[in-house]
Amino acid sequence: MVILCALAGCGDGVSGTDDSDGDGITNADEAFDTNLDTDDDGWEDWLDLDSDGDGLPDSVEAGDDDPATPPVDTDGDGTPDFQDPDSDDDGVPDSAGADPTGMPLDSDGDGTPNYLDDDSDGDGISDVIEGAADGVDTDGDGTPDYLDDDSDGDGVPDSIEGSVASDSDGIPDFRDLDSDGDGLPDWQEDPDGDGVVAPCGGMPPCESDRTDPDTDGDGIPDLIEVAAGADPTDAGSTIPADDFYFVLPYMDPEQSDILEFSTTIRQADVFFSVDTTGSFDEEIAAIRASIDTLIVPGVSDIIANPAFGVGRFEDFPRDPFGLPSDRPFELLEPITTDMALLTAAVDALPPAAGGLDTPEAGMEALYQWATGWGMPELEIAPFAPGDVGGAGFRRDSLPIIIHITDALSHTPDEYLTAGITTRGPSEALAALGAIGARVIGVRSTENDGALGDPRAELEELALGTNATIPPSAGTGQCLTGIDGAARPPVTTGGADTCPLVFDVRPDGTGLGDIIVDAIGQLASLGTLDVSTRPVGFDSGLRGETLPAGTTTADFVVSVLPEPPAPAGATIDGAFFRGVTPGSTVQFRLTVVNDFVPHQAEPQLFAIDLEVLGDGVTVLDVRQVFVVVPPDASGPILL
Template structure:
């Protein structure tokens, strides 16, 4: 940690904190955006009550003796009930022309012409005249190290405004630009220059020690910005045209549209800027009337050119104006060939259960089928889960492309015969497995020999897993992420991006927040704005305890009811909005308080607040995260007077 000293400013920083990172919400509210919920007097440069409780009525004194000749009577400088040496320099106040040692003479601090006419200390021409008490705290300015109670010591303010022409010592916002001086100091702008403004003044809390709780409202975007999209493709014999369409368009249409969006589409397709892609296939049990030898209930691992590869989700690869799937996903997708199958329905519910749970599974009866080893499937990073290795803070999305209804689905007539295919999972178990990982389902029913059958099952599954979007037409209604008619094979890719666009732009999700102290290793995106951030950590304020956890200053993050009509959500409680529609904006009120920090210099701390689902899935992208700056004023202990 090092100290950075500028004229009139002493900031405590780590070495990387000198340049404040850009953050959203850069508006400059005229009231500075700070609301105090604490009680007590609050003085201003134009308010007060005649100079404060000690000198508020009648003549200031009867004896005009003035030992140091500063036009302040000794009896005013040293009241009978006080010790008489404010700055502890060994020189009694009555003999000290700068009693509080702030660099401003008592003669200058005794008077404040900016007070209202008639207030004590507004004009003085006699040693016994009342003394100015700008902040009305009962301590006259000449013994008050922070005359305007703005959190900036007088000694700092006179360095900013040496002549006093701007009135920085007695005005909390001395350049009248709508941003109080302490925030400007923390942000690095000039408090004495109205043309010098912080880029993000609205994000600052000023938290003096035991100064009471403050609140501030923050508005967040809530759209899906991070998703792991797993294509579960029916590869039975009738699906070859749809598979070919996916192969041909994955790099040129599907991935560019998912990652970049298409705002010319109707409705517009928002980008899911942090989307990973994976692929697996579904057929059926390889015996009886259900399937053919060589079929698999579900496959995520494939052998291609003698090499075992997995369809786990991974980041797409930029290729000019297009994006290619990750290498393993690309090789699997290009290798898919339609074959097998038996009766009409397929094992889609079984594939979803296996993929979601990564738990032991065995279909029995006329044979035994188990997932390909290694199983349970391993993942490359801690925290990843399910067979496709979804990221822990990402929304899992299954894109199911099929022309068949489900075995063990919503239609009982399509249930497996347990004597032929035992050990299978029920429809309810599959729904529970998807809900357990908070997954969404996007259904693409391919037109085929059983019109509407796949679409009916996909729609029911979407409804039962909350995979819905809000359609505002005709008063508004919630609909499944499944088209209203079957999709021709050549239109599959277009329908995939349309449905994912509805998920991102109108899909329903619950929204709450998380808070964290901010730290960044440097050279990586630590804020979610898709640009690298500099190294930073909060200063160590307690020796041996490491960087201070600034999130500890946040006491509550509460929902704020919207005034919009219609509401952008279905309901809310104290911490969560439920059924938020797509990328709608919601507002949370942040409460903060400092009951522990008493720094010896102005200190700036950073925290992050994000919107997310209650399961921890990140929402909103760069507009779903806010920097919060906590400005902790130098603690100025009360002097002996």
């Protein structure tokens, strides 16, 4: 009984001004008269060194060590800190602010212990906002947000990101891996985490403003500019002015825009089909003399990306047509951009010989340049496979054949008695048309007006392959004679036209200039049927996957000519017909997204929209970017 009485403070030996447990708080302040036991641990507060059981000694929570001063009540709720399990009322129990020894933690080192600090990590965002009460740990690193300098683990400190939601998505920036919702993660936009957009200096990858989807304010989203390799901080550095982008939410209505294109011929392959029969020595010498000094440089000034090849023809080695050594056709060099190979092939043109008479094997040679089938009955094997046709024309190039001769071609029936099956104009033109080739004729006037004169045949080939230009505006004539002399136009389809068949003297004078001029006239005055070809890719620009069997071209609904047609051209379905190269055309591109569902992050895709001349040569190309936003209700900010 004596011991119990002593512990309970019986008798007159203990008063309210005493501090029985020596914690700096008087017995009265610890409600010894009511025997209060705040933490229900069996020890009344006036005898308990940790009255609220939060791991922090009452002597710490008292505020000072003077019993004469009342204990501190930080949150002013009427319960002093030593009895309050959450002294600052921030939702975090004081027990979380004690280390294993019972000493208070001060995570930000500001002198205010965590249990009294409304911003324990000193990042400028209150513990309440950082979800301290619920122990929110956004990045799952084991440190709750209210103690984490970088709550979302994006490399940008919370003190820089703050609690604003820059993209108004309801997620504060300090928890948002893409603060501006532009599809670029914050770590990519601010890789050094300093909150300052560093100048790029034209050396991608570039930083950008993680709070602004269009850092440089040029109207092109950062996401698009970064994908295109442009500088998102420089309004002068952006995607090409003629490239486009669409934002296509899943299953939204179709969208369309008008795209403008050039029709300049920028890639062509020039193949020289050379008569090497006995009358052609001087013309061959003229080609050799001018191929690398005049012809190739001149064509390169006209066509941005040219390539060249060369072949020869004579006659069939059958009596009474040719000598046993004659070659009806021989591919000396398929299309190449290696000028050393071209020059060597031209130098290999043999001395003119054989042929004996006219006609010759020119039509069969043209068929072979287009097909490469060879001729087994003469033990001529098929040509080695190339990209397009027998001469190996490059894909996306306009094939141009310069057919140089002074003689008419045999007709197939003339060879029947010799046991040879050959091709005539209809077969040759069909094969040439299949690869979109143009045949420009160069007629040596050796047989001018004679029975073997090839002009009519060469004009048929030029007309049949659309190697034509309008008559001269000044004279109404075709300036294709010797030294540019006028010749009458040909009337076809009710209109006058000039087939590109040029005359050259038998000594070959000026042949190199004629070839360059012929290609220049075709490239500037000829006509093309212009259409488009969407080229799709099987994944996104950042590795996004597409449904099996689809490409980005499946975003395209249609690409149709947009009126008006250029002067002299017409619109026919998906084509502009009869377009003069160099004209500007417009197509309306319609797109829709009915096959790429939304994901958690924006998805970025590209389509190359090519404009084709005659379905074979790429005249222009535009890259079209497609952004699929994260969800239909909250589109990407652009």
